[in-house]
Structures are given as C-alpha cells and as structure tokens.
Amino acid sequence: MVAVAILAAGRGTRMKSDLPKVLHQLGSHTLLERVLKSCVSIQASRQIVIVGYRGDLVKESLVNNINNDDNISTLEFVEQKEQLGTGHAIQQLLPHLKGFSDDLLVLNGDVPLLRPETLEQLIKTHKKYHNAATILTANLPNPKGYGRIFCDPNNIVTQIVEDRDCTAAQKQNHRINAGVYCFNWPILAKVLPQLTADNDQQEYYLTDVVNFLNPVMGVDVDDYQEILGINDRKNLAAAYDILQMRVKDNWMSAGVTLIDPDSITIDDTVLLQRDVIIEPQTHIRGRTVVGAGSRIGPGSLIEDSLIGKNVKVLYSVISDSTVADHTRIGPYAHLRGDSQVGSHCRVGNFVELKNAKVGDRTNAAHLSYLGDATLGEKVNIGAGTITANYDGVKKHQTKIGDRSKTGSNSVLVAPVTLGPDVTVAAGSIVTDDVPDDSLVIARSRQVVKPGWRLKESDESTKKTQE
Ligand code: UD1
Numbered sequence: 001m002v003a004v005a006i007l008a009a010g011r012g013t014r015m016k017s018d019l020p021k022v023l024h025q026l027g028s029h030t031l032l033e034r035v036l037k038s039c040v041s042i043q044a045s046r047q048i049v050i051v052g053y054r055g056d057l058v059k060e061s062l063v064n065n066i067n068n069d070d071n072i073s074t075l076e077f078v079e080q081k082e083q084l085g086t087g088h089a090i091q092q093l094l095p096h097l098k099g100f101s102d103d104l105l106v107l108n109g110d111v112p113l114l115r116p117e118t119l120e121q122l123i124k125t126h127k128k129y130h131n132a133a134t135i136l137t138a139n140l141p142n143p144k145g146y147g148r149i150f151c152d153p154n155n156i157v158t159q160i161v162e163d164r165d166c167t168a169a170q171k172q173n174h175r176i177n178a179g180v181y182c183f184n185w186p187i188l189a190k191v192l193p194q195l196t197a198d199n200d201q202q203e204y205y206l207t208d209v210v211n212f213l214n215p216v217m218g219v220d221v222d223d224y225q226e227i228l229g230i231n232d233r234k235n236l237a238a239a240y241d242i243l244q245m246r247v248k249d250n251w252m253s254a255g256v257t258l259i260d261p262d263s264i265t266i267d268d269t270v271l272l273q274r275d276v277i278i279e280p281q282t283h284i285r286g287r288t289v290v291g292a293g294s295r296i297g298p299g300s301l302i303e304d305s306l307i308g309k310n311v312k313v314l315y316s317v318i319s320d321s322t323v324a325d326h327t328r329i330g331p332y333a334h335l336r337g338d339s340q341v342g343s344h345c346r347v348g349n350f351v352e353l354k355n356a357k358v359g360d361r362t363n364a365a366h367l368s369y370l371g372d373a374t375l376g377e378k379v380n381i382g383a384g385t386i387t388a389n390y391d392g393v394k395k396h397q398t399k400i401g402d403r404s405k406t407g408s409n410s411v412l413v414a415p416v417t418l419g420p421d422v423t424v425a426a427g428s429i430v431t432d433d434v435p436d437d438s439l440v441i442a443r444s445r446q447v448v449k450p451g452w453r454l455k456e457s458d459e460s461t462k463k464t465q466e
C-alpha cells in the first residue's frame with residue numbers, strides 16, 4: 001500500500017505572517033487539514049507530515065482539529081530541522097522509510113484544493129506504467145511562480161525548472177508542476193542523496209530528482225483550479241473563491257436557492273436540505289445543518305447550529321444553538337451558548353439568548369436578555385424582560401413555567417423559579433420564587449397626589465423670566 005508524505009516544514013515567507021503557512025485557514029479548515037483530507041480515500045498505509053518551522057504548533061493544530069473519522073490515527077511527524085528545500089525535506093524520510101518497498105505519494109502542504117479522485121487517478125497511472133515517478137501537471141493561463149515542466153510527446157518528463165531559474169524562453173511554457181508526485185520509493189531513496197543545491201535559491205529541490213529517474217511521467221489534471229498553490233494572501237483569497245464556487249454549485253444542484261450567491265459564503269462542512277433559501281449577505285459556517293424549506297437571511301450568520309424545517313431567520317446571529325421547526329428568528333436576534341429554541345416560537349427584535357432552553361410556541365419578541373434560563377411552552381416574554389443571571393461571581397438559573405407571561409421591563413433575579421400560569425406585572429423585579437397560577441407584582445405602588453404642583457416663589461419665577 002502507498003504511503004503519503006506531506007511537505008509542511010516551510011515558513012511561507014511570502015505570506016508575511018507569524019503563523020506557519022500551512023496553518024492558515026481556508027474556510028473551515030487549515031491548508032494542511034485540507035491536504036490531509038484530500039488523501040483520506042487513498043487509505044495510505046502510513047501518513048507522514050514533515051514539519052519544521054514552528055513544528056510544535058503544526059502538530060498541536062492537527063492533533064486538536066482533525067476528527068477521528070478523518071482516519072488520521074496513523075499520522076506520523078518527521079522533523080526537518082533546517083528548511084533547505086523540498087528535496088531536503090524528503091531526504092529526512094530516509095531513516096523512517098527504511099525497508100518500505102511500495103510507492104510514496106508526496107504532496108505540498110500548500111496545495112489545498114485537490115480532489116481525491118485526482119490523486120487516485122495519479123496513483124493508478126503510476127502503477128499502470130511502472131513509472132519511477134509520476135507527476136501531476138497542469139496547463140495554466142498564468143503559470144507565474146510555478147516550476148515549469150518539460151515533456152517529450154509521450155508525456156515523459158525531461159526537466160523541471162523553477163520559475164526563478166527559467167530563461168525567458170522557458171517561461172513561455174505554461175505547463176507546470178503541481179507539487180503532487182507519486183514515487184517508487186526504493187528507487188527514489190537511492191537517488192535522493194545525489195541532489196545538489198545548485199540553483200538561484202541554493203536549496204535542494206525535490207524536482208531535481210527527475211534528472212536521475214526514468215521513466216518520469218507527467219499527468220495533466222482536468223481542472224487546473226485544483227492545483228492552486230498558496231504562496232501569498234492573494235492566492236489564499238483566490239482559493240477561497242474556488243472553494244466557495246464548488247460548495248455553492250453543489251447546493252444549487254441539490255435544490256437550494258441562493259439569492260445573490262456572490263454575497264453568500266457557506267463552509268463545506270455545512271449541510272442544507274431541499275428548498276432552503278439563502279438570502280444575500282448570509283454566512284453559514286461550521287457544522288451547521290439547515291432543514292428543508294427554511295429561509296435564512298438576508299444579513300445573517302449561522303455557526304455550528306442546527307436549524308429545523310421551515311424556520312425563518314432574518315438579520316440575526318446564531319451560534320452553537322438549535323432552532324426547531326417553524327420558528328421565526330429576528331430581525332436582530334442573537335442566539336448563542338447552546339441555546340435551544342422549540343418549534344413555532346418567535347425570537348425577535350434585539351433579543352439575546354445565551355444557554356436558554358425555550359419550549360414550543362413561546363415568544364420573546366422584543367428587547368430581552370434570557371441567559372441560563374429554561375422557559376416552558378407557550379410562554380410570553382414581554383418587551384424588555386431581563387434575566388439577571390450573574391451576581392458578579394457566579395451564573396444562576398431562571399425557570400419559567402408553561403403559559404407564564406412576563407410584563408414589560410421586568411427583571412428576574414436568578415436563581416429564581418416561576419411556576420406555570422404566572423403573570424409578572426410590568427416593571428417588576430422578581431427576586432423570590434413564584435408559585436403556580438399567580439400574579440406577582442414586585443414594584444412600589446404608584447403614588448398620586450392630587451392638586452400637587454411645584455411651588456415657586458415670586459422671585460425665582462422672575463429670575464427665570466429675565
Ligand atoms: C514548489 C515546486 C514547484 C511547483 C510548486 C507547486 C520545488 C522545488 N518546487 O514550489 O515546482 O510548481 O511547488 O505549488 O519543489 N517545504 C518544506 N521544506 C522546505 C521547503 C518547503 O517542507 O525546506 C514545504 C513548504 O512548507 C510547502 C511545500 O514544501 O508546503 C512547497 O514549498 P514552496 O516553497 O511553497 O515551493 P514553491 O516555490 O511553491
């Protein structure tokens with residue numbers, strides 16, 4: 001079975017960043033995570049990541065962010081202490097792959113858009129022709145920055161010349177090296193020590209092994225957008241566009257309406273059901289699922305949340321939360337911190353929910369903060385109701401029973417429990433539990449003094465008139 005090695009030791013100087021290049025985020029994943037995901041289907045016997053610049057950070061990020069279902073339990077890390085080039089990086093594998101007798105797939109850690117089928121095809125071709133090496137190539141409209149690959153009419157590679165080492169004539173060649181290679185490892189292992197650093201960068205280039213191997217075959221990729229290498233922030237933005245186009249095409253084909261797709265972003269980890277409508281300026285991220293018939297936006301952000309069927313979300317932000325079927329959110333609501341809203345609810349106009357559980361058919365339509373609260377069914381939260389959940393040290397719970405109603409501008413000072421069928425008078429500050437089926441008024445009585453008016457002396461009246 002093939003082994004996979006990913007080159008991830010470089011600093012990525014052209015990114016002008018303190019973060020190693022491969023840890024830059026492309027949508028929901030880092031560049032390196034994307035490269036790893038692209039080769040999961042190959043089921044490699046070993047997966048080796050070559051780390052160097054801030055290697056501990058790279059390792060830590062992979063260990064924390066890749067899920068077990070991504071099949072990376074076999075990840076191994078090999079250190080390239082000094083970054084002396086891509087050839088030098090692969091030389092570091094020599095002691096680790098001693099006795100390994102199959103093929104080695106090598107991927108640059110900064111080529112994040114490869115499709116798994118492309119890699120499968122490359123390996124297939126490599127095995128079919130018993131090549132010493134098979135290299136993924138592409139014809140680019142603008143090949144600037146890439147190594148140019150020269151082949152004979154049978155696609156046998158004769159030379160690879162880095163962009164900076166090319167003559168003016170060589171630069172005219174638009175066929176480039178994608179940075180994806182399949183090698184017969186025992187043959188590669190023999191020639192790796194022969195690399196020299198005789199080039200503009202004085203680095204050991206992996207691409208120079210083609211001078212010692214035979215035959216080396218070039219295989220063109222169908223869609224050249226797959227092989228975009230990320231060297232600077234412009235490349236990163238271009239890759240994001242390509243990724244977004246793929247994701248949106250996919251959902252439109254699956255029966256989702258996107259209104260003004262250019263203004264919408266959807267992570268490739270999101271799941272959308274049929275007849276979802278996404279309105280302009282809406283961003284859906286992380287492990288979000290949106291149920292059939294729901295309408296999201298305009299102007300909304302949904303992250304890591306489950307949205308039911310036929311839900312409407314308008315100008316709102318929802319993160320780490322759940323919204324059940326037929327509920328209306330917004331305009332201008334904020335749901336966060338594992339809030340769970342039932343079905344047929346309404347949460348609107350400047351209402352914030354944090355770790356709030358809301359029963360079915362409950363409404364909180366205006367100007368409220370409900371934090372660390374549990375609301376029953378058919379509750380009505382009056383405008384301006386606040387759960388005072390924080391005493392300066394700890395957070396406390398508020399519970400409101402079914403069918404209860406809070407009057408406008410009431411403050412529920414937690415911990416506090418209101419039974420079912422409770423009515424809270426407007427402007428109340430409720431500090432003690434309220435039993436079922438009762439009215440609570442917790443404010444001072446209105447005082448009316450008939451005939452009272454400000455007594456002003458003649459003199460002060462005069463003064464103000466002057
Ligand atoms: C490389 C290829 C070029 C190809 C292009 C495709 C070489 C010499 N050139 O150029 O032909 O067209 O990729 O995108 O290979 N790295 C290490 N250790 C090092 C140097 C680099 O691990 O000492 C890693 C980097 O982290 C990166 C990858 O190798 O993930 C490629 O390095 P980079 O410097 O970006 O190579 P390019 O100049 O893009």
Ligand code: CA
Nearest residue numbers: 110229230231
């Ligand atoms: Ca590169």
